[in-house]
Amino acid sequence: MSLINTEIVDAAYIHIPFCKKICHYCAFNKYFYDGQPVDKYLVGLDTEMSLYQLNKQEKMDTIYVGGGTPSCLNMQELEQLMESINRQFKFDATTEFTFEINPGELSKEKCQLLYDYGVNRISMGVQTFNDQLLRRIGRNHRVRHVYQSIDWLRATGFEALSIDLIFRLPGQTLEDFDDSLTKALELELPHYSLYSLIIEQQTLFQQLMREGKLPLPNEDVDADMFELAINRLSEHQINQYEISNFAMAGYESRHNLKYWQYLPYYGFGAGAHGFINGERYYNHGPVHHYLKQTTANAKPIINQLPLDKADQMEEYIFLALRTNRGFSLQAFETKFNESALALFGTFFESQRKKELLLIEDDTVRLTNRGLFLADTVFRELIGWLKAY
Numbered sequence: 381m382s383l384i385n386t387e388i389v390d391a392a393y394i395h396i397p398f399c400k401k402i403c404h405y406c407a408f409n410k411y412f413y414d415g416q417p418v419d420k421y422l423v424g425l426d427t428e429m430s431l432y433q434l435n436k437q438e439k440m441d442t443i444y445v446g447g448g449t450p451s452c453l454n455m456q457e458l459e460q461l462m463e464s465i466n467r468q469f470k471f472d473a474t475t476e477f478t479f480e481i482n483p484g485e486l487s488k489e490k491c492q493l494l495y496d497y498g499v500n501r502i503s504m505g506v507q508t509f510n511d512q513l514l515r516r517i518g519r520n521h522r523v524r525h526v527y528q529s530i531d532w533l534r535a536t537g538f539e540a541l542s543i544d545l546i547f548r549l550p551g552q553t554l555e556d557f558d559d560s561l562t563k564a565l566e567l568e569l570p571h572y573s574l575y576s577l578i579i580e581q582q583t584l585f586q587q588l589m590r591e592g593k594l595p596l597p598n599e600d601v602d603a604d605m606f607e608l609a610i611n612r613l614s615e616h617q618i619n620q621y622e623i624s625n626f627a628m629a630g631y632e633s634r635h636n637l638k639y640w641q642y643l644p645y646y647g648f649g650a651g652a653h654g655f656i657n658g659e660r661y662y663n664h665g666p667v668h669h670y671l672k673q674t675t676a677n678a679k680p681i682i683n684q685l686p687l688d689k690a691d692q693m694e695e696y697i698f699l700a701l702r703t704n705r706g707f708s709l710q711a712f713e714t715k716f717n718e719s720a721l722a723l724f725g726t727f728f729e730s731q732r733k734k735e736l737l738l739i740e741d742d743t744v745r746l747t748n749r750g751l752f753l754a755d756t757v758f759r760e761l762i763g764w765l766k767a768y
């Protein structure tokens with residue numbers, strides 16, 4: 381299978397599927413680091429990227445290395461990965477180059493190496509500032525590692541720092557989450573991501589829930605936590621620019637905005653997916669399947685999903701409404717040669733009456749209340765599409 385690019389693709393996601401410890405709630409494509417062929421995997425990644433001839437195209441606007449846990453690589457492996465990225469991509473200081481880290485796995489040396497190879501944005505999986513809860517959800521780090529990592533990163537020169545927090549953790553109270561928010565805000569970071577815990581299939585938490593051993597806060601507390609977060613962040617001029625993402629002006633994740641703006645991107649690595657020419661493609665998930673392909677100099681794609689126009693228009697609306705920018709009616713018409721109002725007008729009107737959605741001149745977007753209740757809006761959109 382080969383994907384021939386006929387459009388400019390200036391965003392790339394690179395997946396490192398290894399973790400030193402598996403968290404109890406995690407359903408990502410990840411494998412226990414020890415015993416994995418990490419070296420070979422990095423060679424495979426290099427081969428995969430080379431097959432797309434990225435050097436022949438314009439410079440990348442965004443590069444995002446995620447996982448798994450990219451920071452679990454040792455210095456030598458990290459250098460191998462960074463050499464590979466620097467060799468395969470054209471990019472410069474204006475490129476947003478994000479690297480995900482786990483607090484317990486950083487060192488001054490790793491910070492310096494990432495910085496020297498052009499990384500300029502760090503996303504850190506903090507989850508909570510409560511050591512007891514960190515232990516309970518199976519995280520590898522403790523709160524002291526967060527502070528140490530932030531100190532090292534800042535001393536190295538990183539400024540665009542983001543942390544993830546999860547709420548509705550087992551046994552978590554509103555007061556506890558408020559305390560985590562206070563500590564998160566005290567760090568004065570320009571970007572925060574906040575997620576309500578989701579119980580995924582085939583995780584330890586799913587099993588515990590089935591056995592009645594997972595005391596999750598109820599839906600009301602969950603909603604209170606989310607509302608508290610939105611209010612506390614906005615008091616600090618950190619605005620909700622997407623349902624789960626909050627930033628000071630100018631610090632929004634350009635890479636993630638591309639997903640929501642329905643722009644194309646490459647996905648490299650085991651289990652990664654990309655979106656090129658209106659087609660989603662999916663790589664093999666298991667590392668040995670992935671390596672079998674790359675060793676044979678073949679793209680490790682297991683599935684390609686061409687989307688018809690109706691699918692694309694629906695995805696476009698779903699993704700765009702996640703952000704506070706929404707979308708432009710004119711841009712929709714230019715892209716699809718269809719009027720969004722003619723197609724989705726009755727749905728928009730139903731949400732507008734509930735004050736969940738706004739149509740202002742050329743822009744359609746969710747209100748603040750709509751972003752808060754986005755799950756409800758999207759459930760109703762699915763129902764409306766089925767009946768349409």
Ligand code: SF4
Pocket residue numbers: 398399401402403406407408410447448449482505
């Ligand atoms: S570190 Fe991240 S990817 Fe790894 S198990 Fe935990 S949540 Fe999953």
